[in-house]
Amino acid sequence: MTKKQSFETVVADHGPAVLRVCLAVLGPGEADDAWSETFLSAMKAYPDLPADANVEAWLVTIAHRRAIDVIRAAARRAIPVVEVPETGTAPGADARDLELVEAMSKLPAKQKQAVAYHYLAGLPYADVAAILGGTTDAARRASADGIATLRRSYPGTTEPGTTEPSTTTSVITGEPR
Secondary structure (H helix, E strand, O other): OOOOOOHHHHHHHHHHHHHHHHHHHHOHHHHHHHHHHHHHHHHHHHHHOOOOOOHHHHHHHHHHHHHHHHHHHHHHOOOOOOOOOOOOOOOOOOHHHHHHHHHHHOOOHHHHHHHHHHHHOOOOHHHHHHHHOOOHHHHHHHHHHHHHHHHHHOOOOOOOOOOOOOOOEOOOOOOEO
16 A cells, blocks of 8 residues: 655645646646646645545646636636736746747647646646547647647747757757757
């Protein structure tokens, strides 16, 4: 029988992955609130979670549901403005994070979520499929299509017709670009 970690350890271990998912799905304006709501919900349910459960997948599922709630709530609200306000940056985000958020915001919803859950949260495709609703192959395809689009549009990648690859590290995969 496996002993469960303390909830504080769970937050410390999985908090960054959940924040990356929230940032990728919602953007910097709403990610912090969704992250907080994710862990508030998780804290209430954690005592009933089986000791052998995949905690990271469980947390990403909660974050996914919180993100959907935020998106639905925003769709119901109409906020007329004379001038569009400048968007704030998430605390601790560096320029590469914001560039990634911008590039991912242009992806279709399924691709954005599949990329966030697989590449940023590190979940296997079976877990991504369970969260998004669909098959493992569909999750793999959405993720591959999203990554292919990001490689074409994300700053620092090789431009078509050039042979000079960038020497920076990819925020998406952690590998040299």
